[in-house]
Amino acid sequence: MAFIGRGLNRPSSRDSAPGPRFVVFAILSIVCMYYDQRDSWISSLRYYLQGAVYPIQRLVASPQVLWHWGSELVETREALRAENAALKRQERELSITALRFAALEHENAQLRALSQAMPPLVTRTQVAEVVSVQLNPLKQRLLVNKGGRDGAYTGQTVLDARGLLGQLVRVGPWSAEVILITDPEHAVPVQVVRNGLRSIAVGAGNSGELLLPYLPVNSDVKPGDLLVTSGLGGIFPAGYPVAVVTGIKRDPVLLLAQVRARPLATLERDHEVMVVWFDPKHSAAPAAAAQSDTLPQVTLGAPVDPASAEGSPEGSPDAEEAR
Amino acid sequence: MSLAAPRESRLLVYVTALVALMLTLLPLPTWLGLIRPPFLVLVILYWSTMTPRAGGIFIGFLGGLMLDVLQGTHLGQHALALSFVTYLAVRLHLLTRAKPMFEQSLFALGALLLHEAVLWAIDGWSGHPINSFTRWLPALTGAALWPVVVGLLGRTHSPR
Numbered sequence: 080m081a082f083i084g085r086g087l088n089r090p091s092s093r094d095s096a097p098g099p100r101f102v103v104f105a106i107l108s109i110v111c112m113y114y115d116q117r118d119s120w121i122s123s124l125r126y127y128l129q130g131a132v133y134p135i136q137r138l139v140a141s142p143q144v145l146w147h148w149g150s151e152l153v154e155t156r157e158a159l160r161a162e163n164a165a166l167k168r169q170e171r172e173l174s175i176t177a178l179r180f181a182a183l184e185h186e187n188a189q190l191r192a193l194s195q196a197m198p199p200l201v202t203r204t205q206v207a208e209v210v211s212v213q214l215n216p217l218k219q220r221l222l223v224n225k226g227g228r229d230g231a232y233t234g235q236t237v238l239d240a241r242g243l244l245g246q247l248v249r250v251g252p253w254s255a256e257v258i259l260i261t262d263p264e265h266a267v268p269v270q271v272v273r274n275g276l277r278s279i280a281v282g283a284g285n286s287g288e289l290l291l292p293y294l295p296v297n298s299d300v301k302p303g304d305l306l307v308t309s310g311l312g313g314i315f316p317a318g319y320p321v322a323v324v325t326g327i328k329r330d331p332v333l334l335l336a337q338v339r340a341r342p343l344a345t346l347e348r349d350h351e352v353m354v355v356w357f358d359p360k361h362s363a364a365p366a367a368a369a370q371s372d373t374l375p376q377v378t379l380g381a382p383v384d385p386a387s388a389e390g391s392p393e394g395s396p397d398a399e400e401a402r
Numbered sequence: 403m404s405l406a407a408p409r410e411s412r413l414l415v416y417v418t419a420l421v422a423l424m425l426t427l428l429p430l431p432t433w434l435g436l437i438r439p440p441f442l443v444l445v446i447l448y449w450s451t452m453t454p455r456a457g458g459i460f461i462g463f464l465g466g467l468m469l470d471v472l473q474g475t476h477l478g479q480h481a482l483a484l485s486f487v488t489y490l491a492v493r494l495h496l497l498t499r500a501k502p503m504f505e506q507s508l509f510a511l512g513a514l515l516l517h518e519a520v521l522w523a524i525d526g527w528s529g530h531p532i533n534s535f536t537r538w539l540p541a542l543t544g545a546a547l548w549p550v551v552v553g554l555l556g557r558t559h560s561p562r
Contacts, residue, residue, distance in 0.1 A: 098493075108481040112528075
């Protein structure tokens with residue numbers, strides 16, 4: 080078809096030879112993709128581009144934010160009072176639990192024959208606002224308003240008040256993308272609290288469901304079992320609640336049971352989430368040495384290196400665990 | 403073949419592309435999100451067909467790069483797909499733009515499917531294959547939207 084264009088359209092094709100130009104941009108795209116797969120300097124390019132598009136994302140989300148703000152403004156006094164009472168009750172219950180928790184932690188430390196009680200696992204938390212939400216069967220992501228300028232890094236744990244929410248996948252200067260635990264590309268190593276059984280919970284692509292596809296038919300799980308993070312995999316610290324088992328299908332023909340679970344975090348309703356920093360010296364902190372799941376440099380049983388745990392943002396950009 | 407003043411129309415191209423980009427980000431219910439037309443691709447196709455000097459491969463590349471960053475795909479994936487269809491649109495603009503609206507929509511459908519096919523191929527090669535048929539739906543709605551795009555954007559610049 081090219082000869083038609085060349086013959087009839089002298090004036091407009093004079094300075095815009097599209098062929099060579101396309102070749103240049105095609106090569107540029109392919110080079111970008113090549114290096115993006117191998118996480119190198121291109122990740123800093125993406126970092127700045129992400130900063131550049133953040134105003135657009137903010138602008139698109141602004142009507143929602145405005146509506147939310149407005150509805151908060153006109154909330155009635157009674158509603159506020161009821162909420163306040165509920166929160167006070169909750170706070171009382173939590174503080175009672177916490178009293179017991181302190182004693183338990185002390186006891187635990189003694190049992191582990193440590194000279195003193197553990198330092199707190201969480202060293203710093205930061206509340207991040209949800210800017211936009213993407214929930215569809217292929218992608219379950221959030222955009223939050225904290226980024227590299229706030230010290231956030233790729234692979235960082237994100238929680239809400241009820242449980243594990245996900246981790247940061249792409250960090251920009253002022254924003255970061257959270258991959259939710261229900262994203263079909265996400266998998267989280269979990270453990271049944273009742274008996275310590277370990278498995279992996281994979282996202283099902285809808286915000287109310289996780290799947291545990293790797294449990295044998297005869298494994299000991301029951302509906303109602305609480306699943307917490309097991310601390311394996313090097314991303315999430317151990318012991319955070321993830322989900323409750325809702326259903327098990329044991330088909331004797333298949334080798335594996337089909338286990339479903341409901342995430343505890345309110346994935347689709349959160350306005351604010353918590354980005355968490357951990358003390359890498361704590362025993363429940365994610366093992367930094369096992370951070371990379373593809374390279375053979377994993378040294379099993381090696382002591383946790385605090386420096387590499389802190390400096391991991393550049394080290395492990397591919398935090399999604401491929402299925 | 404008098405084109406609109408290049409500088410002015412280039413600004414117009416960027417502004418409309420930005421609006422299209424925002425429409426791509428607009429939060430929608432899940433079912434509507436699945437058939438959300440690729441607004442940015444449509445707008446860039448329009449400009450590359452109607453004023454190939456103002457639109458063009460650079461805008462396709464830039465818009466694709468923005469899509470990559472916003473949608474978390476491989477950097478360069480949308481850029482390659484979009485600069486490819488922009489190239490075709492610029493190459494074939496004399497063939498397509500004089501056609502009746504229905505045939506133009508068919509060309510748009512072809513371009514959108516081709517765009518998606520490039521994305522699909524790259525997804526497959528990079529080891530994240532997404533083979534559900536729903537990924538092809540936006541091409542259909544996009545082609546159905548083509549007359550609207552022509553109607554709206556046609557008002558923003560002087561007729562050729």
